[in-house]
Amino acid sequence: MTTTSSSALILVVDDTPANLTIMVETLIDEGYEVTTAISGERALKQISYELPELILLDIQMPGMDGFETCKKLKENPETKDIPVIFMTAMADSESIVKGFTLGAVDYITKPFQVTEVLARVKTHINLQYLRKNLEHTIVKKTHELDQILNELKKFQVKLIQSEKMSALGELIAGIAHELNNPIGSIYSNTNHLEIYIKNIIHHLSLYQKYYPHPVSEIIEDAEKMDLDFIIHDLPNMVTSMKAASERITILSTSLRTFSRIELNNKKKVTFHIHKSINSTLLILNHRLKANQYRLRIKVVKNYGYIPHIECFPGQLGQVFMNLISNAIDAINELSHQKEFSQLKV
Structure with missing residues (x-):
């Protein structure tokens, strides 16, 4: 979303x-x-x-007054989230409360x-853009992460049924690569979101001042x-x-370390086995x-x-994967009557 708040489209509805x-x-x-209309129907x-x-x-x-127009806007799924500010010469509490009740x-x-x-206007335009951007980011990244999770589940079943560990490195490398972009985008957006929230809170404080x-x-x-708690x-x-997001980034880094996508596994390299474990x-x-x-x-x-030792990191990672997986399987078979079991490395 590249539109800025200063170029936002505002509809003004007034019969005068x-x-x-x-x-x-x-x-x-x-x-x-700015666009205008002289009646609620228009x-x-x-x-x-x-x-x-x-x-x-x-x-x-x-004809259709502002209250009825607002009610119809809030009943329509396509317009219910558009913020409405009432313009009125009626300053009585009943009218104001009715407006807020209808969704203004x-x-x-x-x-x-x-x-x-x-x-x-500036306050509510900024809040509207923040809401839209946040919703867009959440929906998009949730969809991407759901797709990745589904892929992980499918491949997990496949790996459990197969002992072809040579394919594991390539699989994890692909998953790590797929995770990188959405994770980086989420982390970047949280930084922007933090700035937006600070600006809006500052704006609200000026408004209150x-x-x-x-x-x-x-x-x-x-x-x-x-409101104080929300702020x-x-x-x-x-x-x-x-x-x-930082936690997921660490996991993604570990996946890349395991797969060694940055190294040519046909050549020995200097490597620390603790990192692989x-x-x-x-x-x-x-x-x-x-x-x-x-x-x-x-x-x-x-x-x-x-x-550090000279080794093939990818193959070494597969060895540790086999050893630890087998140890977990053995512990699960023998530990049904115990409160918990230990795996020493």
Whole structure:
């Protein structure tokens, strides 16, 4: 998604030409793209041709008023996520609460205050882009990871049934390569997400600083959603996501180490066997955990000092894979009555 918030398309719906003129000129001067409608019926028809990023909707209009228009927007799966800001001269609590209940995200009072309009528009445009980008990233990467997981499961069954360990290195190399791009993209996006969240939180703090006395309904809504907790917890969520992606990166590195895709296995190279053992253990970690069919296996590493040696890393990794896999199989057969078993390396 390369569109910037400054070029966002905004639909302004108002039956008063003077109000439309003021709003259109204000938004265009800020670099927004603006389209207009003079009634709720025309707005719904117009949206069917092109979806805006934000809708500024007048409440009092002949025919279909703003409340009914907003209700129909939220009932439509294609438009339900478009943020709606009501424009109204009615400052009574009942109208404001009704607007929020129907799904509006904010409201602007008439006569318009340019600074207030631009502040509210910018806030919700930024939030909308953040939501869209995050949803797009999550859906795309989840789909990619699901595909990789399915491939892993299929190949795991194939490997269990076959003793052709020579194919394992190529398989893991391919999986590691497939993991690299989505993992790198996720990690990169979490960095951008962290920046976006910081900017939005900063923007909200400025909003609270220069508009310190919002109406009680906004205060109640903030308390209802526990806004302070969300602002505090969002950075923690991003940190957790980054830690998880780093963990997957470590696994991907171990897969590449095992497969030795960067080395020519037809030639001997200087290599440390502890690195190969650790990579093998990480790859087989799922077989060490307890489930309904087996108990947990505890790995005890008693590594002595071994210098780097000249060897074929790929073939050596296959040897360790065979040895540790056979040891796990033997332990599983003998450990049904024990609380847990140990595998010493």
